[in-house]
Structures are given as C-alpha cells and as structure tokens.
Amino acid sequence: MTFLKGQWSGIWVPLLSVALGLLVGGIIMLVSGYNPIVAYAALFNGIFSNTYVLGETVRQMTPLILSGLAVAFAFRTGLFNIGVEGQLLVGWLASVYVGLQFEGLSPIVHIPLAVIAAAVAGALWAFVPGFLKARYHVHEVITTIMMNYVALHVVNAIIRTYLLAPGERTDQINESASLQSAFLESITDFSRLHYGFVVAIIGAIIMWFLLWKTTMGYELRSVGFNKYASEYAGINVQRNIILSMVISGAFAGAAGAMEGLGTYGYMTVMADFTGVGFDGIAVALLGANGALGVVFASALFGGLKIGALNMQSVAQVPTQLVEIVIAMIIFFVASSYLIHWISNRVNKRGKI
C-alpha cells in the first residue's frame, strides 16, 4: 500500500473515493431490492454505447467544467465559493439578454459579447461576498449562500417583468449569439452538443495560465497558502481576496452562458436551482482544484448523470442514485484523513 504515500497520494485519494462512492451506491441498490451489477452495467453502457450519449455527456460536462473551475479557483486562494449557483444564474440571464438585444451582429462578435456579459455579471455577483470578506471579514460561505437565493428571486423577477414570453420564459436568443450547431448535432445523432465545450476548454487553459504563469496567480496562490505571510511580503491581501472571488464568479457566469447560449437558447423562470453550481463543488474537490483535474472530474460526473438515464430505463433504478454516489464521493474526498489514516496503519504493520 505504499502507493498511498508520497507524490501519488494526490491521485489515489480521489480514485479510492470514487470506488468507495460506487460501492456505497451498490449497497444502497442491494438494500432497496435492485441488482447493482445489472444497474452499473446499464450505467456504463449508457455512457459509451453510441454517439448520441457521447454528445450529451460532453454537453453535460461543459457547464460543469466552468462551474468546477470557479470553485477550484476560489479554493486555490483560500476561499470557498458556494455561490457559483447564483453567479451562474445571473450569468445565464446576462447572456440571454445580450443574445436577445442585439440584432444583425456577426456571430464572431455576438457570441464573445454574450459570453463576456455573462462572465461580467457573474463577477459582479461574486464581488459582493469578496468585498465583504476583504473589508468586513464576513465569512464568504454564508454570504455566497445568501447571494444564491437573492439571485434566484431577482433573476425570476427580471424575467417576469421585462423578458417574459409565453411559457414562463424568455424568447429564443438571436441565431447570431447561439452556440448551437447543426453540424455537431448531426455527427452525434441529434444530441444537444454545442460549441460551448470549446469555451470550457479555453476556460480551463485560462485558469491554468492565470494561476501558474502570471504574477497575479502567484500572489493569489500565496494568499491562499498563508495570508499573513503574504501580507508581510507586501502582497495586498484584501485586493487579492476580492480579485479571486471576481475571477471565480466570472467562470461561474460563463457556465451560465453555456446553458443560455448553448443547451437552451433561452432562460425559464426558475422554480429551483440548476444544481450545476453545487455540482461544481464536487467537481473541484474531486479534481483536486487543478484545471486538468476539473476536466476529468466533469467527465466523470457528466457521464454518470447521462448514464443514469439508461440505468433508469434498463434497470429501473431512479436517477437519484447517481446523486447519492456523488454525495458519498464528496464525503470520502473530504474525509481523506480517513484514507490516510488507514494507509498509515497498514504501512506501519508492513502488510496490507
């Protein structure tokens, strides 16, 4: 079990957590009278069986990557952004608004404009908790949760008051702002795959570049490691806290644009949160807060969510089983102390 020590431990904890999460899911299925082997076979078939589900998996991954990046970016700098969900909603609304308002623009101008509008909206929404944290030392966890609910109600009110179309939703955005693509749909057997995944990959590259190749990223990470030492070294901690939240919020807003410009092309009056922002927390944790890790974790969760549909139709297991598995994975990643403790015990005795 020496693989649990040293540089590889960073990879084994997530992998073991996934395995344990699936194990718990299997036990729950057994207890509630389903056949876990049949169900899991259906689940994995559902991820890899044809091009349609592959397209849907990538579509599902797209906003997950961006919301995961948002959480991971904040984590890197010592902040916990639970407000991704709210930032995503305002970003979604901003992207749809820009998509509706401008006509006759070329897609080369319109799409970036709408995505940037979403990112700016998300950034502004995240500025509030960032500012309160920096200025008044208010814990960002509570403020971001509260901002989620404010976002939900405000976004609904704005849609109802200014943008309402029949069916409790906004109109369809103009073609020039849409990320949807007839070509991508045709090669994936008419899934809802859209060009958003390019945006998500660019987002991952931006995060990696910002954090590891720029002075700003160095300062942000430094504040995350130890803000007192950073302050002593002459880094403006307050400014960096705000900056970190704002960049995190920008990623979250862009995640909203993926829904607004890609998957749906409009926004409905939301009865509840999308869940994408909360899944971002799971994605970031499992991806160890790295850009590449986030992409892999999104692939896993996106795949599980799409595969769950097949699991339901073949083995009659409710799709919520996957949510239970994801929750258990978070528990195990968060309790990595447990995994380290077990490995230390085992290593001391010198046998497995």
Added chain:
Amino acid sequence: MDFMQILQLVIPAAIFSAAPLIFTALGGVFSERSGVVNIGLEGLMLMGAFTGALFTILGEQWGMGAASPWFSLIIAIIVGMLFSLLHAVASISFRADQVVSGVALNFLAAGLAIFLVKKIFDAGQTPIIQERIYKTDVPLLSDIPFIGPLFFSSAYYTSYIAIALAIFVWWVIFKTPFGLRLRSVGEHPMAADTMGINVTKMRYIAVMLSGGFAGLGGAVYATSIAGNFSHATISGQGFMALAAMIFGKWHPLGAMGAALFFGLAQSLSITGQQIPGLKEIPEVYLLISPYVLTILALAGLVGRADAPKAIGQPYEKGKR
C-alpha cells in the same frame, strides 16, 4: 380594511410560517455553539420533511388517525439524528472540512429522499397526506380581547411548541452545566479539554441535537404547510433557518425572533396581495429580505454578529 384586520391576517400567518424555521434554527444553535458549522441543515430538514410525509401516510394506513402526523414528528426527530451522524463522523472524527461535509449532506439528502420516494411510491412525490396537524383555538387564551384573536386563535400547536422550545433551549444553553460545556467547547476546545470535558462527545451530541431539531422542523413543514413531499418541498428553508440563526447571533431567542421575522416576510409574500399599500411593492423584495438582512447583519450594519470562536476548526488533541 382596517389595521386590526391586517394584523389578524399577517401575525397568525407569520407564526405559522416561522415554526419550521424556529425548530431548525434552534438545531443550528446547538451545532454551531459547539464549534461545528452545519450547512447541512437544509438536507436534514429535507430528510425530516420526507420522513414526516412518509410516516404520516403510513400512520394513516395503520389506523392511527389524527395521531399520525405527531407520530411522524417523533420518527423524523430520530431520522434527523441518525442522518446527522454522517456529518458528525466526517467533520469531527475524520476532520473533514465542516462546510464541505455539510454540503455533501445536503446533496445526499436530496438524492436519497427522492430515490426513496420513487422506490416506495413509484412517483416523483408522495401522495397528499390526509391527517394534517390541525388548527385550533387555544382554550381561554383565545378569548382575551385583542391578543386572543391575534396570537391564539386558529393556530397550530406546533407553533407554540416551537416558541416554548426556544425558551427551553435558551435555558439549557445558558443556565445548565451542559450548556456551559457546550459553549466552552465551541469557544476554546483546548481549554475545555483541559478541564476534563470530552470535546468529541460534546460535539457529537450537539450535531445530533441539530439533526433532531432540523428533522422536526422539516417534518412540521411537511405536515402543516406543504401537505406532501416532493423535490421542491424544501427549497431554501434550511438555509433560511441558518440565516435566522446568524441574524439571531447564535442565541436561541434571537434565532426565534429572526425566524418569526423571516416567517413574516414569507407570509407577506403570500398574503401581501390582500393588504392595501403592500400590493404595490413587488414580491421579490419580500422574498429576498431574509437573505439581504443576513448579509447586512454579518457586515455589522445591523448590529454585530460574532460566531463562536472555534467554529469550523476540527479539534485535534495535543495540537496547539
């Protein structure tokens, strides 16, 4: 519509809406006073609401009649306590980040409750329960002029239980040795440990109490307000209770006051249409008011709110 009629409309509705929030916020006070952040209140409430709806329906089938919802409340307390054990084990014993663990608890509750609903009822929601917790006039007190019709007629017993419990919890936390130990563990666990208090045990008890209370809050919501359980039954009430706890400065009576105020805001967004002058105010302002007020409270703009000192930190014996 005169002033009295408005009060008669608003105050009972506020007390009615506030009861689940009061229960859950009191649970939050226990957990956080012991130094364990409990973001998982929402999930605990959700499990409570599910249990409340399920066991009321089962109680009806078992011929328990009007006692069914009360029976379900007791089961919900037990389920809440058991479910909160997950948070306790992860965040106290395995030193997981308490916020992450709480978030995971919320995820798990949402998935598990709907999974079980689909398994048991083969539908996305439970049937509507028949035996709800009923409205009653409190004997004698409802005859008091002015106060009687406002506070004691056609109200739910659960609301009075919530208010009485808030006072009881205040007594427990501030007037008993147990409360002193609980608070010391949340303020300075090492000092408490030195004095022979078992930090781990106290925190387990506190988290399980929060689970019991939040489970009760959820079940009260299901059996009095919602009438059944679906994925949308609990959407934010747990976080609103968390907000009430913070707005009430981690004090049982403060939490109750804040919960009553948030209940008022909630009820105004429903009854506001009937009240002259309020019709013009868009509903959204009332809906967001609890959350905005909490942010302002935390920023020190409506009085400072100081959390217990050791909150969020796992206690490791011997570590300085």
